[in-house]
Amino acid sequence: MTDESSHLSPAGKPARQSRTGLTSTGARKAAAKSVRSRAREFALQGLYQHLVGGNDAASIDAFTRDLAGFHKADSAHYDALLHGCIEHAAELDALIVPLLDRKMEEISPIEHAVMWIGVYEMQHCLDVPWRVVLNECIELAKEFGGTDGHKYVNGILNGLAPSLRSAEVQADQASGKSRPAAA
Template sequence: MSDAPEAERRQISAARRKARHYAVQALYQWAVSGTALSAIEQQFREDFDFRGTDLEYFQSLLHGVPAQVSDLEELFAPYLDIPLAKLGPVERAVLRIATFELSERIDMPYRVVLNEAIALTKKFGAAESHRFVNGVLDKVARELRETEINRPR
């Protein structure tokens, strides 16, 4: 019986992982093409298999990140070692999503947010850019989740 909650937790984690996977691609498309979010969402729902995906989480990222994009960039831009305009579109999408999760999804442990962002950057970003993203997000997490980070384990 004790395995049921663990199995459910893993299923939820996998569903959110898929939601982030699609959200990075959708927000990349939004950033580089300027296509309306509703059109991107419709295209993704037609073109991709969303079974096993937390659709609500995908939608919250797809619509929440653009709604706060300036505020999110203000949170991570001070930690960039390059101008924001020179940041690659994949890395920018990942940083936006992770910063959104760190600031808006307090239910999501900061370690999960960072690990997922690193995995997405490894998959979609430039070679070794995951190290850069990790460094930036570590600083953002220290700012936004100081209490959680400093809590004894």
């Protein structure tokens, strides 16, 4: 016979077994963020400062590098996103605006910045698959944006993917990995 009292919590209830990958409430633990995901988060914060406060890239960069956790980010990817999005803002907006159902001024600065990141990565970071760009931007919008902002970001970036990454999108469509973007 086993001593069941050794398996009881201080409240007298059976102790909860520790399960790998789950929090104490039974929810799944979030996977550790990649250095590139962290770079996107810091770039998003910087782009928000640019859009809302009008801060220049150099000031944003100096401030951001001193933030806690920056050392865990891919600083080269962060640089490319922050400086690239600010430098190419007009071109990025020119691609985004035709797909909007409202004026850009009515778009949340978070969603605006996330769309910049997505379009910039699709154009300039060809080592990142388009589906990864899309998923990362959706996650950014979920974490930092409004309630349904991620759906809006998804629609815009999914609408741009066939023109920005046509070969990849066509290959995914042909293999059945992706359905064509809704018109």
